[in-house]
Amino acid sequence: MLKLSGLGKRYPTGDRALTNIELTLPKGQVMALIGPSGAGKSTLIRCVNRLVEPTEGSVTLEGVELTRLSGQKLRQARRSMGMIFQEYALVDRLTVMENVLSGQLGYVGFWRSFLRRYPQSAVVEAFRLLERVGLPHALDKRADALSGGQRQRVGIARALLQSPKLLLVDEPTASLDPKTSRQIMRLIRELCAERELAAIINIHDVALAQQFADRIVGLRAGEIVFDGPPGELTSDILTTIYGEEDWDTTPEPEDNSVDERDDPTPPTPMARVAAGGAR
Template sequence: MLMLSVSKLVKTYPGGVRALNGLDLTVDTPQVVTVIGSSGAGKSTLIRCINRLVEPTSGRIVLNDLDVTALSRRGLRRARRRMGMIFQEYNLVERLTVMENTLSGRLGYVNFWQAYRRKYSPPDIARAFELLHRVGLDGYEYTRADALSGGQRQRVGIARALMQQPDLLLVDEPTASLDPKTARQIMRLLCKLAHENGTPALINIHDVGLAQEFADRIVGLADGVNAFDGTADELTPEVLNAIYGEEDWSKTINRPTADSNKKMQRDGLERESAAG
């Protein structure tokens, strides 16, 4: 069973901006956790501290009994293999093909010359084909990433992250560069794959409606600390005021009953699979 435990996490950037201020967070079940909060609340910093793309100033991050904050460069590379990351701007290698981008999720398991000759193991290649099928990109293996639409690029981003067979998915604003329909499709796909694989996901998101619709659990950050931790139903105007500051939230919050929410997601999936 996965266990991610973040305790007393502090990050102060050079120049004195304090993005995280002693944050505590535990994820111990395979669930989709969305992280909401205003710009500058520390969402991106939190996710980047977990795989140490950003070095934490202090605090501890423990992933499956492994103290990520104490790792050497070599140990960190091994730990990063177990954490898949998905980005707002997709961050694909634009001039490489969809297949090369997907297989790059296995870079931690091949040496330099294997990477140079794109020589990945047969099971890895089979898995890449399977993942491209599951994200709906059959037949795109030879297409260059710069020829894809935003939604397609993010699908490649998802395939690349899942290629790592991660213990944890770190997702930074996956839908912020996409139109509302594509955003929903991407969120639905992401959550479906996370649930199917039993991989917990930490998803930063600006859109409160999307967060409510897809999350098993919502964490609200404000000023670099945990201001809310609960389910979509518990997200009241008072809570949103605490996270974002005073605003009229009456039109933002949708509170469907648990049943209808599940039904909507199921319908969506059926539509998706019928279309694909």
């Protein structure tokens, strides 16, 4: 479905963010990108939808080479890629419903969006999505009146209103507490399964990546140093990705740790280890 071939990014300063990235993402697969800060995770996601222009290689989505597109054709291609941002990217003065409907901007254009002239079918779908993400009671609330978890749910609904084929998710849990983080990751995972969506999730929390992703890709200094299933993420591989650390020491539990009754699936032993040292 998605193929990255020889993808690279060098900034005008000469700094290299990505080097020779080779990845293929099939339909329906949830991939987690992990790695230290500055490893190139956010840059990789933004190169896929061309928010950052790659300097080498190609990005192909369902047979269409995105790196060759421009203007109207690029805008049309971006409709098939839903973006979920770390800082939510909501308009605070607008209501929850208005923020979700802004996901139709790529279809209705700026002026129709500005005048709130959305197709009835889009409005019906927005209602349905807000129900699905657990916010039917909040549709008339302003975005700035929501909690972090609620704001992220609005961002998820907005991305899905585009009817995307691919989700690009940039640190969806970075500003959330542990319980809400798991709820958001579980929701993304469930929605991808329901809609057969592929997803690339840039995430710092290795434990969450192991629990909710089908596949983990580890980046270090802009290069792929691991690509495999969560169960193969050993202490040695974590050292390769992040550097030396005592990965075999179990961290002390935090006061705000998650009540396991909220999630019947316990993390793997390596997930519990990684949770304390991989941020």
